[in-house]
Amino acid sequence: MAAPRFSILTPVYNTPAGVLEKMLASVETQDYGSWELCLYDDASTEPHVREILAAAAARDARIRVEFAERNSGIVGASNGALAMAGGEFIALLDHDDLLHPDALGHVSAAIDGAPDVDYLYTDEDKITASGQHRDPFFKPDWSPERMRTQMYTCHLSVLRRSVVEEVGGFDPEFEGSQDWDLVLKVTERARRVIHVPRILYHWRMLETSAAAGGEAVKPYAFEAGKRAVQAHCDRTGLQAEVERDPIDPGILHLQPRLKSEPLVSIVIPTAGQRRDVRFEEVVLVVHCVRSILEDSSYENLEIVVVYGEATPPEVLEELREIGGERLRLVPYEGKFNFSAKINLGAVRSRGEHLLLLNDDIEVRTEDWIERMVMYSEQEGVGAVGGKLLWGDGRLQHVGVAFDAGRPGHYHRGFAEDYKGYSNYTLIARNCLAVTGACLMTRRSVFDQLGGLSMSFPVNFNDVDYCLKAYKEGLRIVYDPDLIMYHFESSSRDPEVKEWELNLLQDRWLAMTMNDPFGNPALTHGLPRISSYVSWVKRRPGPLWKRQRRRFEPTR
Structure with a gap:
């Protein structure tokens, strides 16, 4: 008999009878038939478990059962189930959870469309003891940075069996977070990762599960997750130390641990404008440069100020006094053009990394440059940005997102401590663009992409640059964790012109119509109730149309 496409791995231990029966039924009623269910009982002490598993195996030849003589824990049981598997892919199903009836069918269709895929994951929700669905998790497409700070792919995870075996299966060193460790190892070598944006897994909330009890139930699992991510960073050369969030056990933070400090060139365009900052009039560029030099821990930097013709001479003199040998002043002639100023500054700079910075920025995070270099040093990274706050502490920028090709800032004007959906503002993650008000990129990438496009003199030059990088x-x-103050649009007209948006969409609408780091069920970064109701139906409806929304300057 031909091997099935899917081997579903389910370690079992003392599962309540009704819950176990429902889990089995969710597999047996799958519309897609090429599967085997590998049940590895980890020496359950409740007699009903053996009876139910034996009966299931008797009624369906695709259900295979092994009974362990002694308990070996979740990793041992998972590896026991893996040893039983003969399918091309393995799917991970906990003994108390449920699959959507169409789960394997949708995943199989995704594989058919991308035969080189090595890892797939779906959206999920939770199911209460009374059977109510709640807490839908509508996930983004593959985001390596998010995966290091939040185990967001979780359920349903489907992995190519040959790759799982190459990495050694489930590692007992990471008991409790063995799935996170396995996914990290597999994706380090995966040819392709695919997200299936449908709720195809229902995570049951029992008192003994992390879905309901969190860290109180499995404290060891959260510590194991930290160690798994640290091991991943060490393997991949990411110069970081992993720390747990002091409040939310499901969030990790990466602290830079650079082995060296490559030269960073901070390019600041200015016209020497004045503005009130905290009730005191300041020259913005002077305030910015002073903040960099006084409040940054990074030593190996140069500051390249590209100044317009209207810049007062006394401002330049004050900059020389503050900046000393670290400062380079570059004159710019002509009408304001942010792209032209940045490109000129890049040509006149010497750094391995370019840091584009508005003159209305103030440093808040001392190691902000180290944080940017930590990511920018990675070959797969094209641009890095951080969290920007207005002067009163409200959110201004947490990455640029797109709705139907229109860029904007989610949660703009919200309180600094606003978490967003699924900790959106609190976790490192990937997005299509970050603002050019504070953006780092390697010089080699900047040169490869041709710098900022001169077609965007004021707005969207940063977005266009990031999209060019993403396309590559x-x-x-x-x-x-990189937090700066941004006294926004102090040096330019804040209004976005219609022709600017039209030009951006002419270039990038195909890529930005459906933001890969959003989800069809989200609007403005938040779930729509109607979409959730549709996804959990027996037959999910078609993808919902995107709603148009207001957009603002990205810088």
């Missing part, structure tokens, strides 16, 4: 297969990174 490079990731755009948002780091929530």
Whole structure:
């Protein structure tokens, strides 16, 4: 008999009878038939478990059962189920959870469309003891940076069996977070990762499960997750130390641990404008440069100020006094053009990394440059940005998102401590663009992409740059632990012109119509109730149309 496409791995231990029966039924009623269910009982002490498993195996030859003589824990049981598998792919199903009836069919269709895929994951929700569905998790497409700070792919995970075996299966060193460790190892070598944006897995909320009890139930699992991510960073050369969030056990943070400090060129365009900052009039560029030099821990930097013809001479003199040998002043002639100023500054700079910075920025995070270099040093990264706050502390930028090709800032004007959906503002993640008000990119990438497009003199030059990088297969990174103040649009007209949006969409609408780091069920970064009701139906409806929304300047 030909091997099935899917081997569903389910370690079992003392599962309540009704819950176990429902789990089995969710597999047996799958519309897609090429599967086997590998049940590995980890020496359950409740007699009903053996009876139910034996009966299931007797009624369906695709259900295979092994009974362990002694308990070996979740990793041992998972590896026991893996050893039983003969399918091309393995799907991970906990003994108390449920598959959507169409789960394997949708995943199989995704594989048919991308035969080289090595890892797939779906959306999920939770199911209460009374059978109510709640807490839908509508996920983005593959985001390596997010995966390091949040185990967001979770359920349903489907992995190519040959790759799982290559990495050694489930590692007992990471008991409790063995799935996170396995996915990290597999995706380090995966040819392709695919997200199926449908709720195809229902995670049951029992008192003994992490879905309901969190860290109180499985404290060891969260510590194991931290160690798994640290091991991943060490394997991949990411110069970071992993720390747990002091409040939310499901969030990790990466602290930079650079082995060296490559030269960073901070390019600041200015016209020497004045503005009130916290009730005191300041020259913005002077305030910005002073903040960089006084509040940054990074040493190996140069500051390249590209100044317009209207810049007062006394401002330049004050900059020389503050900046000393680290400062380079570059004159710019002509009408304001942010792209032209940045490109000129890049030509006149010497750094391995370019840091584009508005003159209305103030440093808040001391190691902000280290944080950017930590990511920018990675070959797969094209641009890095952080969390920007207005002067009163409200959110201004947490990455640029798209709705139907229109760029904008989710949660703009919200309180700084606003978490967003699924901790959107608190976790490192990938997005299609970050603002040019504070953006780092490697010089080699900047040269490869041709710098900023002169077609965008004021708005969207940063977005266009990031989209060029993304098109080349490079990731755009948002780091929530890099926090800066942004006294926004002090040096330019804040209004976005219609022709600017039209030009951006002429170039990039095909790529941005459906933001890969959003989800069809989200609007403005938040779930729509109607979409959730549709996804959990027996037959999910078609993808919902995107809603138009207001957009703002990205810088």
